[in-house]
Amino acid sequence: MLEEIPFRVSTHFQALDVTLANTWDQQRRYLKADIFTLIYFASELWGVKDASEVFFKHVFGSAKPGAHILYIDNDSDIFTHWFDTLAAEVGLEEVQSWSEDARMPSDEQKDVLASYLTHLGWPKMKARVAVRVLQKRQIDT
Numbered sequence: 525m526l527e528e529i530p531f532r533v534s535t536h537f538q539a540l541d542v543t544l545a546n547t548w549d550q551q552r553r554y555l556k557a558d559i560f561t562l563i564y565f566a567s568e569l570w571g572v573k574d575a576s577e578v579f580f581k582h583v584f585g586s587a588k589p590g591a592h593i594l595y596i597d598n599d600s601d602i603f604t605h606w607f608d609t610l611a612a613e614v615g616l617e618e619v620q621s622w623s624e625d626a627r628m629p630s631d632e633q634k635d636v637l638a639s640y641l642t643h644l645g646w647p648k649m650k651a652r653v654a655v656r657v658l659q660k661r662q663i664d665t
């Protein structure tokens with residue numbers, strides 16, 4: 525059963541390709557979000573990083589003051605260095621930053637991995653992940 529949370533969550537779906545500005549530059553609504561999550565997203569786009577930087581700079585630059593950005597990805601320097609550099613360039617402030625070993629939760633549905641589980645056994649699958657919690661600078665009063 526889902527726990528009740530003391531705030532309202534609203535969702536908005538929007539299809540876009542970060543490398544094609546005409547699929548996102550007319551959209552403004554998502555920029556009002558309180559939190560942006562980039563979960564295994566930067567590593568996916570690293571191969572097209574020059575083409576996707578304009579999108580990240582646009583989102584981080586346009587996010588409202590106080591908005592949070594949660595980054596979780598493979599703890600490899602090539603991804604974290606890219607993301608940390610981008611974040612610093614647009615003036616995001618670090619709230620917390622750490623790396624940890626992540627394992628799949630025991631209650632995660634993993635039938636699709638059955639052959640790997642047979643081969644490797646449970647619970648050998650783990651990944652080293654980097655986590656960043658950042659915040660768009662608040663406006664000084």
Ligand SMILES: C[S@@+](CC[C@H](N)C(=O)[O-])C[C@H]1O[C@@H](n2cnc3c(N)ncnc32)[C@H](O)[C@@H]1O
Nearest residue numbers: 540541542543544562563564565568569572576
């Ligand atoms: C590794 S998945 C992570 C998805 C999700 N965050 C999760 O944790 O399940 C990477 C995502 O990046 C999306 N993606 C890849 N290239 C993209 C692009 N050029 N524009 C927008 N999304 C893209 C893929 O469609 C995929 O959903």
